[in-house]
């Protein structure tokens with residue numbers, strides 16, 4: 001989270017006229033790593049590196065550099081206590097300290113033992129253990145503090161530990177930026193104390209350390225896009241606990257008013273314009289939950305940013321929900337409209353939570369939004385737009401905790417903290433079965449064509465989400481591309497299993513065949529696509545490497561490989577039906593997000609069982625966006641009307657016949673392919689039988705799973721072709737719902753196929769029917785029956801989708817129209 005890649009080589013983009021940035025009165029920098037200076041930040045004055053102190057030296061890192069390049073990083077090092085003095089105006093300031101903890105020449109990282117203080121405040125203290133878990137190769141670690149200066153001088157003092165001989169202090173950059181008064185440090189303003197019927201007031205001597213700053217439901221917002229204070233807003237994707245929660249991010253066209261902020265400049269409009277919401281499901285409580293790692297022993301300020309961005313809300317009381325902080329009620333009647341007196345008006349609420357009891361390790365601060373008393377009928381679903389969490393200095397003016405470079409939490413939904421990263425098993429393209437043809441038109445090809453030459457290939461700012469790996473790191477991760485680590489081969493190139501960060505993290509490393517121009521295009525599409533997309537059910541890209549002739553993508557490693565690996569031609573035990581259903585639901589969610597959840601409709605174009613990957617928790621992740629295409633903006637059009645003309649690409653056996661005939665690509669082509677995957681899951685056989693497996697003439701009719709399944713469906717003998725393992729294990733209603741929706745996906749014409757939202761809805765219904773049947777079997781309970789009697793499942797995602805289990809009455813197209821999200 002605190003890894004900031006200084007990628008922003010492009011010049012600062014101007015903010016729109018209606019969002020005039022705050023102009024800080026002080027903007028200072030002391031830079032020890034001039035080559036990496038972020039160009040968006042032009043300090044008013046700079047403390048020169050030509051220090052007159054005999055105690056400080058600028059030392060370069062000792063990594064050998066290829067091609068005789070200049071060393072990349074240097075640091076200011078001091079072995080005796082040293083104070084950097086800045087002359088500033090009075091008022092609150094951000095103090096940002098940048099650290100690149102690597103071995104500088106002649107110095108061991110483990111001897112970088114020091115504390116940093118400003119006046120009476122201790123900001124941070126390092127210890128040997130601070131360096132154990134760090135990835136030190138690429139990132140700057142940035143710590144941000146808020147401090148009120150009373151004088152004209154701000155002294156930042158670095159004190160090497162006196163206990164260890166040879167201890168030294170280092171820093172790579174110090175930034176000082178002023179902020180509006182009372183933005184964060186609000187003296188003597190009573191703030192609700194969570195879990196207590198009392199309030200807590202900060203003193204004017206309180207200093208803050210920023211722990212988390214999140215654009216909930218939106219993308220990372222880089223420093224130059226902040227309201228003028230160069231704050232970094234990260235996406236919430238690493239914090240959301242999404243195991244069973246059904247959340248989705250919404251973006252709104254509603255005009256956000258900036259003038260009416262309780263305090264101006266609180267957050268960029270982009271923070272308020274997007275939110276995460278909770279889908280409304282058939283049964284159960286609708287809540288979304290985030291978890292943020294923090295240190296023990298401090299009070300924290302939690303600021304929640306809200307903005308009503310649905311034009312459906314017209315008055316108080318229409319969207320009312322609960323907010324919990326660490327399972328304690330923070331708001332039992334959160335009503336954004338009521339608070340802000342309208343739609344599009346940002347507001348924030350502050351809370352204090354007391355974590356001051358001492359403890360070891362990491363403490364988790366959770367934030368939950370939930371519908372009031374679990375009922376969705378009464379109110380709109382809850383939303384949250386953004387949040388910030390600050391540590392408050394304690395009574396001895398200390399802010400230093402055990403994690404001087406920040407507490408990281410890349411994947412909090414994995415309870416086991418050491419297993420940060422999931423696994424990924426990329427399996428090859430189906431060689432030869434993939435029809436490669438050239439992209440003619442479409443939003444993407446126009447972007448891609450501007451990237452024609454790899455030399456010109458520059459990623460947008462969104463790529464700031466990614467780590468950039470050096471080829472040396474990749475080689476060390478894969479044991480120099482050792483064949484023993486090879487896990488897949490395909491049109492793009494080879495896929496290796498590797499480990500990074502000193503072996504702590506397993507990754508899948510996809511190395512493009514350097515000679516393949518096709519590979520380059522897909523490489524670019526994949527990065528561009530994935531940089532726009534973050535979802536629990538889409539595979540996530542950790543970073544990439546593009547050095548010399550190499551094009552390499554690094555993903556989370558998926559322990560359970562592909563869905564196909566689990567279904568047939570495998571030594572693995574067969575998957576139980578409900579697990580298959582859960583995988584299908586997960587994949588459908590990922591796909592539905594592509595179709596309706598992102599900025600523009602994304603058509604995957606290569607949905608198949610080998611592109612659905614399973615992590616160690618069996619969570620399905622849609623992968624391989626190399627062929628994906630973005631349609632026109634989803635906001636402006638009904639999703640059913642979008643089509644992108646293009647030459648046919650995809651995989652034989654999964655290919656939409658209409659797309660093949662007319663070369664018109666719509667998101668319904670993915671629905672078709674997904675239908676094939678559904679039957680593959682049910683029948684545990686390939687989409688196309690290999691020729692050598694077809695022995696008898698009449699078996700040709702079975703060759704294509706899609707055709708064969710539809711034929712069996714018409715003949716009413718579908719139950720005869722399912723995976724023998726599943727026979728007698730699927731509840732009849734569930735079977736009917738599942739096969740109904742799977743067959744509808746295979747409709748010859750796209751307009752006859754359901755939307756992914758409808759598919760998802762029906763799969764969930766099938767799951768409920770299976771659950772109800774299991775329950776009934778267990779208990780013979782009447783209760784289960786009653787739960788199922790309301791034969792509709794209702795989902796709301798900005799707009800409404802109503803799905804009945806008697807789906808014959810309501811064809812898919814109509815669903816699609818119902819599905820068009822409002823508020824976009």
Ligand SMILES: *[C@@H]1O[C@H](CO)[C@@H](O)[C@H](O)[C@H]1NC(C)=O
Nearest residue numbers: 047048049050051052053058
């Ligand atoms: C550093 O300062 C000294 C004395 O002011 C000056 O002679 C020298 O040129 C400076 N060095 C650099 C690299 O600027």
Ligand SMILES: *[C@@H]1O[C@H](CO)[C@@H](O)[C@H](O)[C@H]1NC(C)=O
Nearest residue numbers: 083085119151152153154155
């Ligand atoms: C800042 O440091 C300088 C030099 O160490 C010292 O003379 C001065 O009094 C300090 N000022 C404040 C406000 O701490």
Ligand SMILES: *[C@@H]1O[C@H](CO)[C@@H](O)[C@H](O)[C@H]1NC(C)=O
Nearest residue numbers: 148149150151187203204205
């Ligand atoms: C803080 O508050 C105290 C008393 O409330 C006051 O004397 C002091 O000047 C204040 N300090 C600042 C920096 O505002």
Ligand SMILES: *[C@@H]1O[C@H](CO)[C@@H](O)[C@H](O)[C@H]1NC(C)=O
Nearest residue numbers: 283284285286372373374375
């Ligand atoms: C939903 O919340 C209510 C009240 O908080 C609780 O009684 C009920 O068990 C919850 N339902 C589920 C499915 O979690």
Ligand SMILES: *[C@@H]1O[C@H](CO)[C@@H](O)[C@H](O)[C@H]1NC(C)=O
Nearest residue numbers: 289325326327328364365366
């Ligand atoms: C809050 O509740 C959740 C779910 O019931 C539980 O997993 C979590 O441990 C609780 N957290 C705290 C701090 O009590």
Ligand SMILES: *[C@@H]1O[C@H](CO)[C@@H](O)[C@H](O)[C@H]1NC(C)=O
Nearest residue numbers: 193196200354355356357358
């Ligand atoms: C905060 O928690 C600590 C330890 O649990 C307790 O001693 C202290 O009284 C609490 N503070 C307030 C204001 O409740």
Ligand SMILES: *[C@@H]1O[C@H](CO)[C@@H](O)[C@H](O)[C@H]1NC(C)=O
Nearest residue numbers: 320372373374375376378379
């Ligand atoms: C939920 O809240 C609504 C409105 O406050 C109330 O009418 C309803 O009875 C509540 N339901 C439950 C189960 O508490």
